[in-house]
Amino acid sequence: MLRGMMMGTPLLVTSVLRHAALYHADTEIVSRTTEGPIHRHSYADAWARAQRLANALAALGLQPGDRVGTLAWNGYRHLECYYAIGGSGMVCHTINPRLFPEQIAYIVNHAEDRVLFADLTFIPLLEGIADHLKGVKAIVVMTDAANMPASSLPNLLCYEDLLAEQPDRFDWPELDENTACGMCYTSGTTGNPKGVLYSHRSALLHAMAACLPDVFDLSASDVVLPVVPMFHVNAWGIPYAAPMVGAKLVFPGPKLDGASLHELFEAERVTNTAGVPTVWLALLNWLHANGKTLGTLRRVAIGGSACPPMMIQRFRELGVEVLHAWGMTETSPLGLANMPKGKHAGMDADSSLALASKQGRPICGIELRVVDAAGVDVPRDGTSFGRLLVRGAWVCGGYFGVEASPAHETMPGWFETGDVVTMDADGYVQIVDRTKDVIKSGGEWISSIDLENIAVGHPAVAEAAAIAIPDEKWGERPLLVVVVKEGASLTKEDLLAVFEGKVAKWCIPDDVRFVETLPHTATGKLLKSKIRELAGA
Structure with missing residues (x-):
């Protein structure tokens, strides 16, 4: 076999923020903070601060492979954690604060998190489970000294004080691209939550796919506001995808109501956003009740659960294109994205809406199978039902700390999604139900x-x-x-x-x-x- 003669440069998340800092240095990162004010800085600032944070992690005695938990909203400090923790060879373990407290304690202990980074909002939550956090050595409050809370938590540290003590240059390690950089646990609706470990390689390949025109369609001229939380499945990869192309980032912080989102959309001239249907329903109802429109927004990605056709129609009436997408924690999460093909031009309104209501076509890098109860592929006719199986470069091959993955037992080499779907000849998938809900x-x-x-x-x-x-x-x-x-x-x-x-x-x-x-x-x-x-x- 003749090998190629290309450089073996590893795919590492560090390269993304470095690229943004070098070639999009003055592009803004705007954040609504938990303290209240709007914070503004640039990719160049974020790169310098991520290096300060990486030095601070080393000063705390953390080692490559250690898990570092975050309980935080979408904001600039959380973005710095993504890059400093993962780039240092550690694992940025984003924790969903909407889980039950006992589930959060289980997740922290199962992941063996050594340090937790937490926004002010979540200090009371941590106080309530502090006695159950076995291996946590310190909790870093993501604020400055003036806003540090009075708390019963032991070993409480101030984020900004930690950064102030460190230089803004860090000697990033040359990691194997398959090194874990991120971690997210499933929501655990049945049994205990399970940990999915993302690698540097999978994170970068996923981000590249997210930028494609038929997915998020991101460029340096865009302004991206991820409503989907950074504490769950890496905000659908946007914290990596937006810096990759140099798009301006706008973080909504803890305020996700219609009025607060609309304010940021208009003030920052947001062009792209992403979130779950419940958030968009609240926004649409607020817009209608207050007689407001969306001036610059051109595309909204909707996933997490099926988007009702009525919601797609309401956005279209506002001049906003809806990207219906599908994915799971186990798929990083993007697996399907729904954009029409050239042959669909001129389609009547009803047919266009019916097509847009499907979950979409496989993104390149993802393979799908739809099989019957015997494991035989069903016809791709848009009507035959079957179980959805998936595999690809950013699909998990097993769960953290679990020797055998039940999701792979029935069809080795494939991930069993638990969805019942149809697929047509063009690859458009429609989720009919969850196997447990049909x-x-x-x-x-x-x-x-x-x-x-x-x-x-x-x-x-x-x-x-x-x-x-x-x-x-x-x-x-x-x-x-x-x-x-x-x-x-x-x-x-x-x-x-x-x-x-x-x-x-x-x-x-x-x-x-x-x-x-x-x-x-x-x-x-x-x-x-x-x-x-x-x-x-």
């Missing part, structure tokens, strides 16, 4: 996602969940659990009438239950297991 009635599958999308199309519905309830004759039948918009009124008969002609009669839910709120997971998805419990009660 409704099996009389031997036929009913998509809970389809039923939910139809329900939220009713103007009086704020949110809806479709679940299976036991049925003596059919095995299972669909039940709708619905939250009505404030000030609106709705009857069961009015809502069920919406389904006529949109799905087969046997797919129409048997009943509707109205509730004040629906439970969600820590990442904003409907918590179907809890909803089933509530329905049973």
Whole structure:
């Protein structure tokens, strides 16, 4: 075999921020801080501060391979942690503060985090679980001396004081590109959360894919505001992708309400953003209630759970293009992105909306299979159902501290996503359901996602969940659990009438239950297991 004669330069995250500092030195990073004010600095400043932080980590006695946890909002200090920790050969372990406290304690201990970096917001949370954090040697509060809290936590350190003591030059190690640089735990809706270790190589390849025109479509002329949190799946890779192209970064901090997001969108002239449907629903409702528009925003990426067609249509009416995407913690997370092909030009409005409502096509670097119960590939006809399997350069091959990965047992070499999907000849995938949420009635599958999308199309519905309830004759039948918009009124008969002609009669839910709120997971998805419990009660 004849080997190529290219340089063996490793793919390391450090190279991304170095590139931004050299060639986009004065491009801004804007952050709404937990302390309140808007903070501004540049990629050149971030590079210098990341080196100060890397020196501070060494001064704290941390070694390559050590896990360093973060409990923080999207902000400039969190960005510095990404690069200083990973670039030093350690693992930046981002922790989702929306998990239950006992889950957070489990995650910190399972990862064996030695130091935690925390925003002011999360100090009370850490105080509540301090006695359970076995191996944590110090907690660094991500603020300055003037805002340091009075706290019972031991070994509390000030972020800005640590940086002030260190030089802004660091001798970055030449790491193997397969060295772990990041870590994120699954939300743990069933069993304990599981840790996914990202490598430098996977992080860079994923970021390159994220920048593609058919994905986030990022360039040096863009202004990117990631609403999706940096504490979960690396904010979909944006903290690496935006500096890679030199795009201006805007961080929303802890304020994710419609008014606060709109203020930043307009003041900073944001062009690209990304987040989960629950955030965008709140923003759209705020815009409508206040008669506001979106001046510069051109593309919003929506993932985390299925985006209702109604939401895509509402953004289109505001002149904003929606990128429907799919991924998981285990896929870094981007796996599918939905942009039309050239042959779709001139498509009528209804067909265009139907296409945009699918989760998308595989990004180059990701391979998919859709298989039946016997592991045989189903036809790519857009209607045949099957289990979604995935593999690729940024797909996890196993979980941290778990000897055998159950996600790979059924089809070795492939990751079992737990999604039931269809795929057409062009590769467009539509998620029908989670394998654990699909409704099996009389031997036929009913998509809970389809039923939910139809329900939220009713103007009086704020949110809806479709679940299976036991049925003596059919095995299972669909039940709708619905939250009505404030000030609106709705009857069961009015809502069920919406389904006529949109799905087969046997797919129409048997009943509707109205509730004040629906439970969600820590990442904003409907918590179907809890909803089933509530329905049973």
